[in-house]
Amino acid sequence: MFLKTLKGTAHWIDDRLGLSATLGPVLRHLAPHDARWWYVFGSATMCAFMIQVVSGVALAFAYIPSATDAYPTLQFITHDAPFGHFLRGLHYFGASAMVLMVGLHMAQVFLFGSYKFPREMNWLTGVLLLGFTLLMGFTGQLLRWDQTAVWSVVIAAEQAGRIPLIGGWVARFTLGGDTVGGATLNRFFAIHVFIVPGLMFAFIGLHLLLVLRHGIAEPPRAGEPVDPKTYRAKYQALLKKSGRPFWPDAAWRDVVFAVGMIVAIALLAAIFGAPELGKLPDPSIIAADPRPDWYLLWYFAVLALLPHGTEQVFMVFGPLLAGLLLIALPFIAPSGERSPRRRPWAVAGVLLTVTAIAALWIEGERAPWSPNFDPRPLTPQIVGATSGPVFVGAQLFQEKSCLDCHLIQGRGGHRGPDLTFIADRLTKSDIIIRIVNGGVNMPAFGATLKPGEINDLVAFMESRTKHQSASGTTTSP
Amino acid sequence: MNESNPDPSQPCREPTPEEITRRRFLERVSLSLIGLGGAIVTLPLIGFIFAPLFRKDPDVWRTVGAVGDFKVGDTTAVKFLDSSPLPWGGIAAKTAAWLRRTSEQEFVAFAINCSHLGCPVRWQQSAQLFMCPCHGGVYYADGTVAAGPPPAPLARYPVRVKDGVVQIQPKPIVIQRA
Numbered sequence: 001m002f003l004k005t006l007k008g009t010a011h012w013i014d015d016r017l018g019l020s021a022t023l024g025p026v027l028r029h030l031a032p033h034d035a036r037w038w039y040v041f042g043s044a045t046m047c048a049f050m051i052q053v054v055s056g057v058a059l060a061f062a063y064i065p066s067a068t069d070a071y072p073t074l075q076f077i078t079h080d081a082p083f084g085h086f087l088r089g090l091h092y093f094g095a096s097a098m099v100l101m102v103g104l105h106m107a108q109v110f111l112f113g114s115y116k117f118p119r120e121m122n123w124l125t126g127v128l129l130l131g132f133t134l135l136m137g138f139t140g141q142l143l144r145w146d147q148t149a150v151w152s153v154v155i156a157a158e159q160a161g162r163i164p165l166i167g168g169w170v171a172r173f174t175l176g177g178d179t180v181g182g183a184t185l186n187r188f189f190a191i192h193v194f195i196v197p198g199l200m201f202a203f204i205g206l207h208l209l210l211v212l213r214h215g216i217a218e219p220p221r222a223g224e225p226v227d228p229k230t231y232r233a234k235y236q237a238l239l240k241k242s243g244r245p246f247w248p249d250a251a252w253r254d255v256v257f258a259v260g261m262i263v264a265i266a267l268l269a270a271i272f273g274a275p276e277l278g279k280l281p282d283p284s285i286i287a288a289d290p291r292p293d294w295y296l297l298w299y300f301a302v303l304a305l306l307p308h309g310t311e312q313v314f315m316v317f318g319p320l321l322a323g324l325l326l327i328a329l330p331f332i333a334p335s336g337e338r339s340p341r342r343r344p345w346a347v348a349g350v351l352l353t354v355t356a357i358a359a360l361w362i363e364g365e366r367a368p369w370s371p372n373f374d375p376r377p378l379t380p381q382i383v384g385a386t387s388g389p390v391f392v393g394a395q396l397f398q399e400k401s402c403l404d405c406h407l408i409q410g411r412g413g414h415r416g417p418d419l420t421f422i423a424d425r426l427t428k429s430d431i432i433i434r435i436v437n438g439g440v441n442m443p444a445f446g447a448t449l450k451p452g453e454i455n456d457l458v459a460f461m462e463s464r465t466k467h468q469s470a471s472g473t474t475t476s477p
Numbered sequence: 478m479n480e481s482n483p484d485p486s487q488p489c490r491e492p493t494p495e496e497i498t499r500r501r502f503l504e505r506v507s508l509s510l511i512g513l514g515g516a517i518v519t520l521p522l523i524g525f526i527f528a529p530l531f532r533k534d535p536d537v538w539r540t541v542g543a544v545g546d547f548k549v550g551d552t553t554a555v556k557f558l559d560s561s562p563l564p565w566g567g568i569a570a571k572t573a574a575w576l577r578r579t580s581e582q583e584f585v586a587f588a589i590n591c592s593h594l595g596c597p598v599r600w601q602q603s604a605q606l607f608m609c610p611c612h613g614g615v616y617y618a619d620g621t622v623a624a625g626p627p628p629a630p631l632a633r634y635p636v637r638v639k640d641g642v643v644q645i646q647p648k649p650i651v652i653q654r655a
Binding site: 154183280 | 652
């Protein structure tokens with residue numbers, strides 16, 4: 001009796017709201033029968049977005065977006081609030097998952113040629129959503145208002161400044177004034193919490209509407225190129241012949257994958273939690289070492305590794321060109337073969353992009369271009385002398401920050417060449433010229449070193465040979 | 478509702494010429510009103526968001542220490558407040574500079590921001606060099622580029638000695654242009 005009433009009520013609600021009547025046909029639209037596990041990344045991206053919305057709303061209950069209060073409220077969320085550590089972790093790993101999934105989704109759509117006719121707008125709205133996702137990642141890192149966040153704003157403003165004509169304005173707009181200050185954080189809060197999420201809701205809606213309008217692209221088959229004249233009829237015929245209702249025949253895979261992702265994110269959040277805050281957001285603390293979060297670390301490497309002179313241009317035109325290329329793609333290749341078997345350049349492009357980002361990412365993690373401000377000191381064994389010019393030279397080598405950039409037997413920085421066996425490569429006069437005049441990536445020390453000091457340094461350098469390390473002699477020339 | 482007309486956007490009979498012109502008029506009026514209403518709401522918003530672009534911060538002098546606190550030839554980090562800190566700015570409104578006493582009466586104040594991407598450079602006293610932690614830019618003691626990617630010397634703040642104290646005029650972060 002009770003069950004019957006419940007059923008009746010549910011039926012009444014459904015009838016009056018028209019849920020089954022409107023959503024049912026939408027959910028059960030026909031999808032190609034062989035659209036299987038390769039097709040789960042889009043819905044996983046959306047699922048990650050929903051995690052971000054939920055965890056973000058939760059964080060907003062405690063977070064105060066003010067230059068003074070953000071840091072202590074973040075400490076409160078992380079260390080005192082029930083579930084706070086977990087929720088921040090959820091938001092952090094959710095963001096990571098979203099970036100990862102949007103990348104996988106894009107690669108799959110590209111490799112399957114699904115961006116071609118008639119789905120050009122699916123691709124373009126997707127490109128916009130990729131841009132929004134990265135923007136959310138960057139602004140989100142800034143809301144973690146610590147020292148790194150403060151310097152990231154400055155770095156962003158400096159890059160924006162390179163835009164021709166309006167660069168200065170964009171930079172000022174980014175900072176919210178002359179410098180980092182009270183106005184800065186609130187701008188990023190409004191952008192991160194209201195403007196971009198609003199745009200994302202709108203564009204995700206449009207993106208889904210377009211999926212319904214043009215249908216889920218069938219897996220490509222080599223030798224069946226897209227011809228705009230016949231494609232739509234062929235696709236409809238395909239659905240009629242072998243299409244399956246999206247819900248539940250195709251959707252169950254999306255659900256399984258998305259829930260697996262949620263479990264993975266929750267586990268990571270529970271085990272590792274969110275990244276600890278850095279030092280206080282005080283721009284007058286000079287000892288800073290700003291690094292972007294992992295999804296932009298590769299770009300940090302790009303900015304360090306660009307050849308001198310090119311970066312002024314690259315900082316603006318690099319991202320612009322990448323964006324334009326993505327936007328132009330469906331217009332460059334609107335028809336023709338979809339199968340990756342017939343598109344070797346497309347496959348090569350994806351492999352190259354992934355390899356390049358991975359390599360840059362590893363370099364960004366190592367950051368060999370940054371000086372090592374706190375190198376382990378050279379031991380007497382490494383120096384090979386306890387008095388005399390070699391000993392004094394070794395002390396100078398450390399005092400004058402040479403060790404910050406050069407390696408001696410594994411100690412020091414990676415900025416310049418490893419000098420462990422420098423005497424085997426350079427003559428005495430070469431060494432002197434190099435120290436006195438410097439080079440592109442090395443300061444000239446001629447003005448700051450006294451002649452005696454140069455002699456001692458050179459003596460130390462000349463003692464760096466394979467022969468001597470092997471024999472262990474401690475004599476100095 | 479007319480049950481015999483399944484598509485309400487298509488009326489049962491052809492519209493008269495008066496109806497057509499009337500509808501066109503109503504369309505235009507409605508669209509214009511929507512535009513006006515939108516403008517009333519959004520223009521102040523846009524002005525509010527972009528206001529910082531046109532705000533001119535006042536020129537103020539910030540005392541960073543007594544002249545005697547600094548030795549000739551030394552380069553020291555000094556901290557001071559921005560020129561117009563907001564009430565809730567707190568520590569975020571602080572800035573630092575590298576102050577170098579070049580003679581009895583002369584000081585130079587370098588911005589701590591690397592000219593490459595703005596990271597804070599560190600002074601290495603014994604090496605007499607400024608080094609950047611981000612991408613390895615290096616500057617000499619006079620702020621000129623010694624090595625690495627920086628496109629320009631370290632920026633300088635106006636600095637003066639008045640009544641026995643050293644004062645710095647806070648300036649906007651120098652944004653390098655292409």
